[in-house]
Amino acid sequence: MRIAGLTHEIDDRTLLDRVDLEVRAGESLAVTGPSGSGKSSLLSIVLGLVPPKAGKVVVAGENVVGMKGRRLSRHRRKNIGMVFQFGELLAELSPVENVAISALLDGVPREDAYRRSHELLAELGVRTDGALTGQLSGGERQRVAVARALIGEPALLLADEPTGALDTGTRDLVADLLFDLPRTRGCALLVVTHDPAIAGRADRTLRLDSGSLTAAP
Numbered sequence: 313m314r315i316a317g318l319t320h321e322i323d324d325r326t327l328l329d330r331v332d333l334e335v336r337a338g339e340s341l342a343v344t345g346p347s348g349s350g351k352s353s354l355l356s357i358v359l360g361l362v363p364p365k366a367g368k369v370v371v372a373g374e375n376v377v378g379m380k381g382r383r384l385s386r387h388r389r390k391n392i393g394m395v396f397q398f399g400e401l402l403a404e405l406s407p408v409e410n411v412a413i414s415a416l417l418d419g420v421p422r423e424d425a426y427r428r429s430h431e432l433l434a435e436l437g438v439r440t441d442g443a444l445t446g447q448l449s450g451g452e453r454q455r456v457a458v459a460r461a462l463i464g465e466p467a468l469l470l471a472d473e474p475t476g477a478l479d480t481g482t483r484d485l486v487a488d489l490l491f492d493l494p495r496t497r498g499c500a501l502l503v504v505t506h507d508p509a510i511a512g513r514a515d516r517t518l519r520l521d522s523g524s525l526t527a528a529p
């Protein structure tokens with residue numbers, strides 16, 4: 313993913329001021345910064361959910377800025393996986409169903425979607441013994457969320473405070489898993505987080521403050 317000259321304003325506040333950024337395949341990047349500095353807004357722009365004032369966001373060779381409708385949703389489904397702080401899973405479905413849904417919506421035949429979902433969950437160490445997602449521990453749920461983000465084999469994986477809702481031990485297990493993915497799957501990983509212990513695991517860390525991204529100490 314390559315971001316160039318990205319500018320975004322909210323209520324006369326410049327959250328991103330001509331920001332440039334690149335995350336390559338196989339690489340991880342963490343963005344930290346104070347609350348309200350615009351970290352989540354940055355991810356929303358990369359997802360094409362929020363239009364910036366200016367600039368480009370190129371994912372898998374295509375500029376997301378200005379992309380709309382079906383073309384945008386197809387592009388997002390094909391190229392980007394997203395992990396949220398609270399997983400955003402459907403509690404009343406099984407983990408296998410939560411992960412398969414993403415592929416089914418993408419037109420993958422049912423049998424393939426379920427097989428792939430089983431395989432991914434097994435690889436990520438989540439039990440698929442019939443328990444509902446709502447019955448799993450926080451760490452297991454986050455691993456299901458990671459599997460869901462990965463099922464479309466995205467070139468870019470985004471994560472917003474992916475371990476923010478976990479206790480320290482579980483946080484480390486999920487972080488181990490997450491930061492292994494660029495190496496094991498060849499994707500680019502962009503994580504936004506407050507947590508220095510998480511940011512410190514990325515190949516590079518940048519800090520967003522007053523519109524600018526600078527190398528974090």
Ligand SMILES: Nc1ncnc2c1ncn2[C@@H]1O[C@H](COP(=O)(O)OP(=O)(O)OP(=O)(O)O)[C@@H](O)[C@H]1O
Nearest residue numbers: 322323327345346347348349350351352353354506
């Ligand atoms: N849809 C919106 N309408 C108005 N203001 C918004 C909107 N989305 C975000 N903001 C504001 O933009 C600023 C940046 O928010 P954002 O969530 O991107 O920051 P953040 O760095 O991710 O913060 P945190 O670390 O607390 O999650 C905040 O002041 C927020 O209130």
